[in-house]
Amino acid sequence: MNELNHNEELIMGIFWKRENALVRDVLEELPEPKPPYTTLASTIRLLEKKGFLSHKTYGTTHLFFPLISQEEYSKKSINRIVKNFFEGSVGNFLSFMVKEKNISDEEIQDLQKLIDEYDKPDKK
Numbered sequence: 001m002n003e004l005n006h007n008e009e010l011i012m013g014i015f016w017k018r019e020n021a022l023v024r025d026v027l028e029e030l031p032e033p034k035p036p037y038t039t040l041a042s043t044i045r046l047l048e049k050k051g052f053l054s055h056k057t058y059g060t061t062h063l064f065f066p067l068i069s070q071e072e073y074s075k076k077s078i079n080r081i082v083k084n085f086f087e088g089s090v091g092n093f094l095s096f097m098v099k100e101k102n103i104s105d106e107e108i109q110d111l112q113k114l115i116d117e118y119d120k121p122d123k124k
Contacts, residue, residue, distance in 0.1 A: 002050045003080070004073075007035075011043060012052060012066065012073070020065040 004012060014029045015021060023041045027034060035043075044064055047053045052073075055062040086092035094111070097103045103111075 008043065008047060015053065015066045016070040020063050022061065022063060
């Protein structure tokens with residue numbers, strides 16, 4: 001899977017929220033300063049070429065829709081980050097997040113509950 005730059009992620013976020021959109025719909029939702037219509041259309045076509053979007057044609061109008069869910073993209077992105085920056089260790093990643101104060105005490109407790117549930121043998 002290709003990586004997305006910041007602008008591409010912003011555009012994909014609109015598609016994930018809307019489920020499908022015309023170029024002009026995306027343009028309306030982008031923050032200022034908005035790119036020119038043709039620049040946005042080129043970026044959307046590039047996202048299609050990268051395999052993130054596809055489209056249905058209605059006359060001369062193209063309705064674009066995502067081919068990959070936000071959850072799937074997030075999962076692959078996190079896995080890539082863990083592999084590339086934390087020696088493939090989720091423990092190293094979580095340790096970094098805790099040390100950087102990016103995880104609250106409540107989130108740590110929730111993670112511990114998930115770990116405890118994962119470690120429990122199936123009760124029958």
